[in-house]
Amino acid sequence: MFHLSLFRPFFRLSKYLRASPAIGLALGAIALLICTIYSLTLGNTNISLETIFRSFTAFTSFADNDRFEPLIIQTVRLPRSLMAIAIGAALSVSGALMQGLTRNPLAETGILGIGAGGALAVVGTLFVFGNSSSVVYAGAALLGASIAAVAVYGLASCGAGGATPLNLTIAGAALTAFISSITTAILVLSQQTLEEIRFWLAGSLAGRDFDLFLQVLPLTILGLIMALLLGKQITTMSLGEEIATSLGQQTLGVKLLTVISVVLLTGSSVAIAGPIGFVGLVVPHGVRFFIKTDYRWILPYSAIFGALLLLTADIAARLLLKPQELPVGVMTAIIGAPMFVYLAKSKVRK
Secondary structure, three states, X not given: OHHHHHHHHHHHHHHHHHHOHHHHHHHHHHHHHHHHHHHHHOOOXXXXXXXXXXXHHOHHHOOHHHXXXXXXXXXXXXXXXXXXXXXXXXXXXXXXXXXXXXXXXOOXXXXXXXXXXXXXHHHHHHHHHOOOOHHHHHHXXXXXXXXXXXXXXXXXXXXXXXXXXXXXXXXXHHHHHHHHHHHHHHHHHOHHHHHHHHHXXXXXXXXXXXXXXXXXXXXXXXXXXXXXXXXXXXXXHOOOHHHHHHOOOOHHHHHHHHHHHHHHHHHHHHXXXXXXXXXXXXXXXXXXXXXXXXXXXXXXXXXXHHHHHHHHHHHHHHHHOOOXXXXXXXXXXXXXXXXXXXXXXXOOOO
């Protein structure tokens, strides 16, 4: 009885949001705005809310010797928050797309090796060519993510029954281990490469290149737009490819567009902050507690709450060992690993 009474409000909220899903999006957007404002206050320098608001509304009113704090807000803290929002939305939407397309509850860019493929491409580029431009690293991440996605699907298709959820999970785990071993070997051989990229490999938002973020942001936006436009088709594909074909859907075209969207979202995220895992696993499953199967709502919900999750994880990473900070990828792993174990024991077995 205690257990049922504890969770009854969540069931009521779930029924209410299914009837009026736009309300949940609005509440998520409000929570995201509040967390963004709070994120702007965090740092070695304590900055008041009044200064934060004035730095955007009346920057010229500050005297020259008083513009240090507004500049911190505009050049350091706001860019970091914006990157967390964009990357969180991209990773969670890409995870939702993959889960809907493959009907695999464990489908996620980190688990299926797509993020690891992008990371290996960046590490390999740095090892072979040395320091290159940010655009080169972004292109390498996109190429590596694309190759990893094709490789995982090809390996899974070779198994008994084709690319089943279990085969995809096993193929992704095997490919991730293989790619990670190559990445580790490169870092062992080149101490210079390790020194330059080790914090990035853990998945971090600290000191990220905001110019690179602005350069790859169009790719992220394009990937998100493609994903949102595919909501109806992914809902049909989640019922099974045979059913989708019988309903007249061009499944090959939907698969191709979905893979392009996933690669754009994952590659741009890896290029900015490195491989950050489990966001695309945790958020879509949390969203489905309220929005069951309609990807026209699951995808925008995943974008909002994925951004909220990664921004919250970044805040926790800065607060937990203050004044030191953990990479945000460590925080998402702490959250996502138990979810992965639960799903592996329950849904994949079914």
